[in-house]
Amino acid sequence: MSSSTALATANFKSKEKSLFTQMLNFYDNKQFKQSLRNADQILEKHPDHPETLAMKALNMNSLKRKIEAFEFIKKALFKNLSNFTCWHVYGILHRSNKNPDEARKAYLNALKYDKDNQNVLRDLGQLQIQLRDYEGYAETRRQILVSKPTVNINWMAYACHKCERALEVLESFDKTLKENKEKLKNHERTEITLFKAKLFEEMGDYQKAINLLQKKGLIVDQISKFRKLAENYQKLGNKDKALEHLEDLLELSSANTNNYYQILAVHGYSNKEFKYSSEDQLKIKEIIEVYENRFPRGNSHQRVLLKILTGELFREKLYQYSKPYLIKGVPPLIVDLKDVYQDKEKTQILEETLLSHLKSMEEKNTLFNDEQEQDPTVYLWLLYYTAQHYYYLRDYNQALKYINEAINHTPTVIDLYVVKAKIYKRAGDREYASKLYEEARKLDLADRYLNAVSSRYLIRADHVEEAEETMGQFSKEGQELNVHDMQCMWYENEVGLSYLRQGNYRLALKNFNYIEKHMEQVFEDQLDFHLYAMRKYTLNAYFQMLEMEDNIYKNKNAVRAAIGIIKTMKKVDKIREEEQKKFQPEFDSYKASTEYIKMCEELKKRDEDDEFKNDFDPKGYDLYQKALQDPIKVAYDFAVLVASCNPEVKEVQAKMIPIYLRKNKLLEALKAVIALTERHPTYEKTLSSRIRFSQHWNSLTEEQRKQAIPDEKLLKVASQEFEALGASDEQSLKNLSEELLNQNLDKIEHVHEYIKTRTVLFKENDTAKYEKVAIDALTNDLRRNFKVHNAANTLKRLTKIGASDVQYRQKAQEVFIHARHFD
Numbered sequence: 001m002s003s004s005t006a007l008a009t010a011n012f013k014s015k016e017k018s019l020f021t022q023m024l025n026f027y028d029n030k031q032f033k034q035s036l037r038n039a040d041q042i043l044e045k046h047p048d049h050p051e052t053l054a055m056k057a058l059n060m061n062s063l064k065r066k067i068e069a070f071e072f073i074k075k076a077l078f079k080n081l082s083n084f085t086c087w088h089v090y091g092i093l094h095r096s097n098k099n100p101d102e103a104r105k106a107y108l109n110a111l112k113y114d115k116d117n118q119n120v121l122r123d124l125g126q127l128q129i130q131l132r133d134y135e136g137y138a139e140t141r142r143q144i145l146v147s148k149p150t151v152n153i154n155w156m157a158y159a160c161h162k163c164e165r166a167l168e169v170l171e172s173f174d175k176t177l178k179e180n181k182e183k184l185k186n187h188e189r190t191e192i193t194l195f196k197a198k199l200f201e202e203m204g205d206y207q208k209a210i211n212l213l214q215k216k217g218l219i220v221d222q223i224s225k226f227r228k229l230a231e232n233y234q235k236l237g238n239k240d241k242a243l244e245h246l247e248d249l250l251e252l253s254s255a256n257t258n259n260y261y262q263i264l265a266v267h268g269y270s271n272k273e274f275k276y277s278s279e280d281q282l283k284i285k286e287i288i289e290v291y292e293n294r295f296p297r298g299n300s301h302q303r304v305l306l307k308i309l310t311g312e313l314f315r316e317k318l319y320q321y322s323k324p325y326l327i328k329g330v331p332p333l334i335v336d337l338k339d340v341y342q343d344k345e346k347t348q349i350l351e352e353t354l355l356s357h358l359k360s361m362e363e364k365n366t367l368f369n370d371e372q373e374q375d376p377t378v379y380l381w382l383l384y385y386t387a388q389h390y391y392y393l394r395d396y397n398q399a400l401k402y403i404n405e406a407i408n409h410t411p412t413v414i415d416l417y418v419v420k421a422k423i424y425k426r427a428g429d430r431e432y433a434s435k436l437y438e439e440a441r442k443l444d445l446a447d448r449y450l451n452a453v454s455s456r457y458l459i460r461a462d463h464v465e466e467a468e469e470t471m472g473q474f475s476k477e478g479q480e481l482n483v484h485d486m487q488c489m490w491y492e493n494e495v496g497l498s499y500l501r502q503g504n505y506r507l508a509l510k511n512f513n514y515i516e517k518h519m520e521q522v523f524e525d526q527l528d529f530h531l532y533a534m535r536k537y538t539l540n541a542y543f544q545m546l547e548m549e550d551n552i553y554k555n556k557n558a559v560r561a562a563i564g565i566i567k568t569m570k571k572v573d574k575i576r577e578e579e580q581k582k583f584q585p586e587f588d589s590y591k592a593s594t595e596y597i598k599m600c601e602e603l604k605k606r607d608e609d610d611e612f613k614n615d616f617d618p619k620g621y622d623l624y625q626k627a628l629q630d631p632i633k634v635a636y637d638f639a640v641l642v643a644s645c646n647p648e649v650k651e652v653q654a655k656m657i658p659i660y661l662r663k664n665k666l667l668e669a670l671k672a673v674i675a676l677t678e679r680h681p682t683y684e685k686t687l688s689s690r691i692r693f694s695q696h697w698n699s700l701t702e703e704q705r706k707q708a709i710p711d712e713k714l715l716k717v718a719s720q721e722f723e724a725l726g727a728s729d730e731q732s733l734k735n736l737s738e739e740l741l742n743q744n745l746d747k748i749e750h751v752h753e754y755i756k757t758r759t760v761l762f763k764e765n766d767t768a769k770y771e772k773v774a775i776d777a778l779t780n781d782l783r784r785n786f787k788v789h790n791a792a793n794t795l796k797r798l799t800k801i802g803a804s805d806v807q808y809r810q811k812a813q814e815v816f817i818h819a820r821h822f823d
Contacts, residue, residue: 020042023055027062032062032063035055039059043056048079050085053072053079054088056072070093073089082113084114084120085110087107087109087113088107088117088120088123091103091104091106091124104133107120116143118144124140125137125530126530138165145158150180153531153534157531159173167199170195189218190219190224191540193213193219194221194228194540201228201232206232206233226245226249226252234262243263250291256300257303257304260301274308285309288304305317319353323370326381327378329381331384333385334385355386357382358382358386361379384415384419387400387403396423396426400818404420417437417443420436427785428816428819428821430461431461433460434460438470445473451471451473455471471491482612482613484514485610485613487518489561490557492515493515495507495511496568500571505568505572505579505624506623510620518557519558526545529542533545551645553645553646554646559649562641569632579628583628599616600616603615632659633663639655648675654689656672657672660672661692666697669696670693670721674721676689684752687753688753688757691733691737691761694722694728694733695761730762737757740754745777748777748784748791749787749790750777751773755794756797759801767804770798778791778812778815779811791812791822792812792822795812809822
């Protein structure tokens with residue numbers, strides 16, 4: 001805007017020119033109200049001045065008067081369609097309203113009338129990379145570079161291109177620096193060199209990457225240098241050089257276990273499952289022990305061996321590794337050994353080791369196979385570790401036995417109450433678990449971690465208000481709990497799930513919706529980093545950021561929120577008419593309340609641009625009103641983004657299939673069924689999802705299928721894929737359901753899904769049979785302690801279909817003695 005001020009004010013008198021300049025300065029300093037007053041003064045004498053109308057629109061947009069802002073910019077464009085400033089502002093308004101495609105069109109129109117305008121080109125480039133329009137971005141940055149080749153940032157931005165072209169650009173940049181006798185700072189040169197090496201590596205030219213990395217004075221980040229050299233030498237098959245650089249890397253970073261795994265890979269030991277023969281284990285032990293002697297103060301090498309060794313070799317290494325931690329009483333020891341629980345033999349050895357130490361401490365006050373007398377606290381920590389061990393095994397009775405003994409021994413150790421709370425949580429008593437964690441928290445009121453986890457336990461026990469009060473103890477004095485502003489997604493998910501359990505679908509949806517907004521905000525926020533990364537020369541980190549942003553919906557919180565929204569909206573859809581009648585009076589009452597009117601008045605006075613602090617719908621009434629009109633659409637809009645990014649997440653795919661079918665998205669539903677069949681054939685919902693899809697497909701006429709999949713080729717392929725799934729007629733699907741049940745009679749989750757499939761999809765109601773197979777599963781499932789919630793869901797299902805659940809409930813109470821689901 002400032003570069004065209006003279007032209008824009010050519011017909012102005014000196015006073016109006018001064019007002020126009022002040023208006024621009026006020027806007028740059030974010031004094032939008034003052035800038036707007038100046039615009040109004042100018043427009044009194046020049047009501048059709050396009051640049052002033054455009055500035056007025058910008059100010060109104062900044063003051064959240066968005067509708068008026070668009071009215072003024074359209075008025076300005078109507079007065080002068082060839083004014084590039086108006087088109088530029090029109091693009092800015094669309095960008096701020098999260099409409100990037102319209103913004104791009106506006107910027108391109110602006111360039112028709114001023115093709116070399118740097119501000120427009122820069123904004124267009126940022127928008128193109130935001131939309132991942134790499135070809136368009138490259139052309140825009142080329143135009144900027146041609147007009148200003150002496151600005152280094154322009155070279156960096158243009159280098160964000162395909163490998164060969166990027167290397168050419170960076171070579172030209174180096175020549176420009178030499179011609180201008182300009183030197184880069186050390187970290188800037190390091191970033192560019194590592195980026196060039198990465199490009200050579202992607203092109204498969206490993207020797208050129210090595211040659212570049214070995215040049216003196218180019219790289220100050222020695223860890224990255226040695227790692228890249230080792231990787232490239234390994235790809236070339238030069239083991240000696242790869243090992244040499246890996247050992248250089250260990251000198252700088254001996255605590256990184258990945259370095260040891262890479263050393264083993266160079267030696268030819270790269271089994272992803274870490275399963276080796278006894279002979280190979282001995283060789284690996286010899287290799288790693290060399291580094292144990294060189295770096296005796298670290299423990300990463302020992303952890304690598306614990307992952308690989310088995311049998312007596314593992315027992316020996318476990319004793320050596322754990323002994324110092326047992327003596328010092330290091331709480332995370334068992335957590336550090338979590339990988340051990342993936343192997344039954346190792347788990348048994350760990351148990352034997354702990355029990356041997358306990359017995360020895362009880363009898364002689366020494367550790368097993370050791371004559372040195374130990375402090376009584378060693379016995380305390382052994383009880384703690386043993387309780388944790390049985391907790392991981394889901395042997396809750398044994399875990400409680402040892403943790404209670406530990407508490408009786410020393411009742412003031414916080415970690416003991418934390419473990420006891422975890423045991424009760426997993427055993428199915430969330431209420432008592434929350435009380436225990438509160439007890440732990442009160443032993444150290446200054447601990448933020450204990451505060452946060454105690455809040456989580458309270459939420460899981462459905463004490464949301466108490467949890468909010470607990471979390472609020474670490475908010476700034478005089479401020480409300482600002483978890484939404486801080487994007488505290490675990491809290492929002494937990495609160496959403498709690499409200500869902502309580503049947504408060506309005507607040508459940510509101511909390512899940514916060515996470516949807518966070519995902520959008522995180523993606524939008526990258527807009528500020530496109531040029532920042534270029535200025536800082538951090539090209540490697542920049543491309544990592546782009547990759548992260550492209551996979552933003554893989555975030556576990558997004559996945560949990562999507563599942564939560566689907567569950568909530570499916571429940572709402574079932575009772576929509578009843579819910580609408582109940583909700584409307586509640587909605588009208590809230591909108592007319594003094595609380596709501598006062599809140600709106602206060603929010604309108606605020607100048608800060610924060611959608612969470614300025615939320616006009618904090619209790620979710622407006623959102624829920626919209627959801628009640630079409631709950632399935634609300635579920636689909638967010639969940640489809642998550643599902644498309646997570647084909648490997650079985651629960652999301654299974655829950656999306658009914659949504660796809662309701663939205664007549666046959667192709668997407670078929671893809672989800674295929675993903676489940678191929679990736680998760682043993683998942684309990686895979687067959688039921690296939691049955692649901694088959695029933696829907698068979699119920700459609702050929703014409704209806706064509707409407708769902710208009711492309712004839714796609715429809716033909718879909719039909720072939722459907723046939724490839726196998727039997728699809730009703731009787732064959734029933735037979736498959738029976739076969740799967742017979743294969744999984746000892747699995748609680750499979751029996752629950754079988755009952756649901758037979759009653760919901762096949763409309764059968766053999767309640768006596770369902771109760772029998774459910775009780776048999778409770779009796780025979782050896783992993784039942786992992787499945788308390790599955791058992792509780794089975795009880796709900798039996799009750800729902802009208803089965804006599806008395807025997808099942810009694811059996812569940814016998815099996816899950818600590819759970820409260822069956823009271």
